[in-house]
Amino acid sequence: MRIDGWILFGVSWAIVLFLTVFTLIRTLMND
Amino acid sequence: MAGLQRERWKSKMGVILAVAGSAVGLGNFLRFPAKATANGGGAFMIPYLLAFLLLGIPLIWIEWSIGRRGGQYGHGTAPGIFASLWKHPLAKYLGSIGILGPFIILIYYTYIESWTLGYAYYSFTGHLFDAADQNQMKSFLAAYQGIEHNQFFSGIRSAYIFFVITFVLNFALISYGIRSGIERLSKIAMPILVFIGIILAGRVLTVDPADVSTQGRTVNDALGFVWNPDFARLLDAKVWLEAAGQIFFTLSVGIGVILTYASYLRKDDDVALSGLTAGSMNEFCEVILGGSIVIPAAFLFFGAQGARDVAGGGTFNLGFVTMPLIFHKMAFGQLFCGLWFILLFLAGITSSVSLIQPMMSFLQDEFGMAQKRSVILVGLIAFAASNLAVFFLAHGFLDELDFWGGTVFLVVFATFETILFGWIHGIDNAWKELESGSLLRVPRFYRYVIKYITPTFLITLLIVWSYQQFWPTLMMSSVAQADRPYVWGARIMVFSMLGITLFLIRIIWSRTKGRVDHAD
Numbered sequence A: 001m002r003i004d005g006w007i008l009f010g011v012s013w014a015i016v017l018f019l020t021v022f023t024l025i026r027t028l029m030n031d
Numbered sequence B: 001m002a003g004l005q006r007e008r009w010k011s012k013m014g015v016i017l018a019v020a021g022s023a024v025g026l027g028n029f030l031r032f033p034a035k036a037t038a039n040g041g042g043a044f045m046i047p048y049l050l051a052f053l054l055l056g057i058p059l060i061w062i063e064w065s066i067g068r069r070g071g072q073y074g075h076g077t078a079p080g081i082f083a084s085l086w087k088h089p090l091a092k093y094l095g096s097i098g099i100l101g102p103f104i105i106l107i108y109y110t111y112i113e114s115w116t117l118g119y120a121y122y123s124f125t126g127h128l129f130d131a132a133d134q135n136q137m138k139s140f141l142a143a144y145q146g147i148e149h150n151q152f153f154s155g156i157r158s159a160y161i162f163f164v165i166t167f168v169l170n171f172a173l174i175s176y177g178i179r180s181g182i183e184r185l186s187k188i189a190m191p192i193l194v195f196i197g198i199i200l201a202g203r204v205l206t207v208d209p210a211d212v213s214t215q216g217r218t219v220n221d222a223l224g225f226v227w228n229p230d231f232a233r234l235l236d237a238k239v240w241l242e243a244a245g246q247i248f249f250t251l252s253v254g255i256g257v258i259l260t261y262a263s264y265l266r267k268d269d270d271v272a273l274s275g276l277t278a279g280s281m282n283e284f285c286e287v288i289l290g291g292s293i294v295i296p297a298a299f300l301f302f303g304a305q306g307a308r309d310v311a312g313g314g315t316f317n318l319g320f321v322t323m324p325l326i327f328h329k330m331a332f333g334q335l336f337c338g339l340w341f342i343l344l345f346l347a348g349i350t351s352s353v354s355l356i357q358p359m360m361s362f363l364q365d366e367f368g369m370a371q372k373r374s375v376i377l378v379g380l381i382a383f384a385a386s387n388l389a390v391f392f393l394a395h396g397f398l399d400e401l402d403f404w405g406g407t408v409f410l411v412v413f414a415t416f417e418t419i420l421f422g423w424i425h426g427i428d429n430a431w432k433e434l435e436s437g438s439l440l441r442v443p444r445f446y447r448y449v450i451k452y453i454t455p456t457f458l459i460t461l462l463i464v465w466s467y468q469q470f471w472p473t474l475m476m477s478s479v480a481q482a483d484r485p486y487v488w489g490a491r492i493m494v495f496s497m498l499g500i501t502l503f504l505i506r507i508i509w510s511r512t513k514g515r516v517d518h519a520d
Helices: A003-029 B014-024 B031-038 B041-072 B079-085 B088-094 B099-126 B134-144 B158-173 B177-205 B219-225 B230-234 B237-250 B256-260 B272-312 B315-329 B335-366 B371-391 B397-424 B426-434 B445-474 B481-511
Strands: none
Touching: A003 B014, A003 B041, A003 B219, B014 B177, B014 B219, B014 B256, B014 B272, B014 B335, B031 B041, B031 B219, B031 B237, B031 B315, B041 B079, B041 B219, B041 B230, B041 B256, B041 B272, B041 B397, B041 B426, B041 B445, B079 B088, B079 B099, B079 B272, B079 B335, B079 B397, B088 B256, B088 B315, B088 B426, B099 B315, B099 B335, B099 B371, B099 B397, B099 B481, B134 B315, B158 B335, B158 B371, B158 B397, B177 B219, B177 B335, B219 B256, B219 B272, B230 B237, B237 B397, B237 B445, B256 B335, B256 B397, B272 B315, B315 B335, B335 B371, B335 B397, B335 B481, B371 B397, B371 B481, B397 B426, B397 B445, B397 B481, B426 B445
């Protein structure tokens, strides 16, 4: 994989993982 | 109907998993990776993530907000919800497609879902692995569907048995209601689905480069095939539309199911954080899991050209022909193939139960029908209609239902609800609705996104899709002459159902005039 591929892969995964983990933790704290 | 106590979700996580389950479907694992690969690879993620922020998240929040609001007035479906937002006689009729759309999708979706159950069974028994190459695997699928008679199946009997099992299972689950049926199913199925997804992604991403089947292709090459960007493709408007379309379809917005699910929330329940959590879970299943299984595996075992052909060969081909062939080449392939189809089945059943609920809710809320009776009535009508999709599959009947229920109605419905919420109900009221009980500080710029950007996005999609798809499909330009009567049949069925839905709305509103103003 080229470096620009790694960047897009990393950024996309980071955004999705951050959103998933952040929202899940906030939800579980309030459930 | 007034007087009937509406059910409520047992927990926040329960409703989130139910909405996420509704959104996560076959498209997360099949449609997304194929679209990304065919539309610029990693570059596709730029319009995709922008569409998630500007189209997906606002629509999620709109549907959760108006759904919860409708529930306070005793309405779980769009006619009542729209009427509560806009005091105009037309409002309730605009909501008709929020009941009909999911029902039309249900008619064919349970049949496709049943294929995954059948294929899981034939993976574990080894019968699926009797087909050893692309042509044989295609013959297996065609014979299973009853389109061909060959050495694999002599008729549609097996497919029909799995269809009946799937159909009965769906309605049996629904008969237990929101808490004991849908919520319990989602709490069990979603973690298993994610677990299987991680196992399969892990299996693909750890394929040994020394494996003879991969002919020296590495996982790094496979990820590069999916993610290496072609930025020049971003100049093509089609790529942006494909990204917006994918976000639209993957999040289950515009169907009417989120409205219904959210109507079982309490008045002070949060919608902003819950909606975002459900949407994020869907993105996890799509980008992280969906992006790591099918296309990287196709590249590893079939090379760049093979994977490109696979990506362009259609969703069913990808799921039911290519993937079994890939597992055929892996160690413990039968086991992984079985897991793959169980994953798709779980993704399917959590979606199909959500498609049943709007019609159930309509009959229960507006006509005061009891749970058991509504299950039997909806089940019988859906079963009769589904049989047409089963037996006329080869004649384009299913495609026509998908065109109306799965495409046209979605975009039209989403446009209606966005305008009603942001403009007619008014952005100040809409914002109050969204922030009420919120466990998340919603960025203020979303006021402008909901009012201006999301409707603009939707109207653009509506215009372009009308131009690209509506007229050619309406004119049956790619339908063979012999299949046209079947397509006409599907069309007549859809519009007869629309007529009946409008008539039922008229009856109930003439009986209970003004009830919309009375909150629980």
